[in-house]
């Protein structure tokens with residue numbers, strides 16, 4: 054009996070499913086370079102292909118793997134493609150994939166440190182290293198999250214606890230008026246969901262006007278002052294370093310000044326661009342980040358880890374304890390810093406192994422090469438777009454480029470749709486500074502000059518076609 058169960062549930066190194074897994078894990082390199090990017094099947098075809106499989110008639114691991122990979126290959130957007138100039142979704146890096154597999158296979162439980170000291174301390178070591186790179190004091194801390202949204206939600210909890218010592222006990226009833234936070238109109242609107250789930254509501258997210266994608270400081274000040282007169286209580290300024298639409302960076306040092314002046318928590322959401330703390334030659338782009346009270350970085354964006362690997366860095370780690378600690382009779386006693394009482398999660402996957410494996414195998418030198426490459430490719434793309442007569446719109450130094458047809462004669466959405474339909478390359482469409490723009494972001498380590506050329510060729514072909 055045991056033998057039968059073991060056979061069904063386990064993997065063996067020389068079993069046919071392992072050979073198949075290896076082929077499927079690394080065998081699609083060519084697809085990443087030249088594969089059709091848009092889903093090959095319509096949503097209806099995909100739904101039908103999935104529905105027709107009989108879940109009460111299992112087919113064995115090898116067949117199940119092949120079948121599932123086939124569904125993904127045909128039904129999903131190939132966002133990991135070298136030719137996908139999309140939304141910060143990278144081609145996952147080899148060392149990080151292997152780390153993630155190791156975590157899945159060994160399956161350590163990181164809720165308490167005593168059950169997985171090696172794994173937990175590896176995560177702490179990575180976080181300590183990141184704090185150092187960001188120019189933060191050695192007393193800082195943080196933890197891994199499912200992504201940027203959980204990291205930002207954590208920042209709001211820290212801010213509420215910092216603003217009012219009774220918040221943990223009484224919730225927002227502890228405040229004399231509605232607590233509010235400030236983010237720019239171009240910030241990531243996960244803030245709305247976060248405010249709602251914290252019980253603050255949508256109106257608590259005070260969207261400060263942005264100009265060319267950056268938070269306007271005079272408006273920030275006047276909104277805080279007017280809100281104070283109206284009885285609202287400022288708890289956090291959340292600046293964005295690398296906006297999702299345009300890669301613009303809010304004036305971080307000025308935001309830090311204002312936060313200090315009004316004595317509110319200063320958070321920096323650097324989900325994508327925060328990776329640049331690993332690059333001494335480009336860290337100055339993020340200047341002011343060293344003054345943040347908390348910082349969001351997504352390892353699953355520019356650090357090329359598989360999803361979901363977010364990070365929240367925290368200057369005063371004791372705020373995390375105030376936010377999340379609970380006493381139970383069934384958890385082992387720890388050192389007071391066990392993840393289950395300092396973070397939002399309970400059972401916890403070894404998320405940090407992905408970044409640890411990157412640092413141990415290729416190090417920050419490896420990342421610097423990636424950033425050099427992406428900045429060079431972005432410069433090339435800007436140059437070629439300009440030469441081909443496209444109008445560029447954003448002014449960030451980062452490798453995300455917004456552009457449109459000169460005079461906006463052609464609808465950006467139509468161009469993006471037609472390009473997606475053709476399937477050779479993929480780019481986004483966003484609103485920026487009142488204009489509808491095409492958006493190309495360098496995200497994959499595989500993207501080379503030949504892919505830039507193909508993007509330009511597709512753009513001019515579709516332009517001709519739609520004109």
Ligand SMILES: *Cc1c(COP(=O)(O)O)cnc(C)c1O
Nearest residue numbers: 200201202241297322324325351
């Ligand atoms: C991606 C992103 C988020 C959301 O992060 P998830 O990992 O998708 O949850 C938040 N803020 C910014 C600036 C982002 O780019």
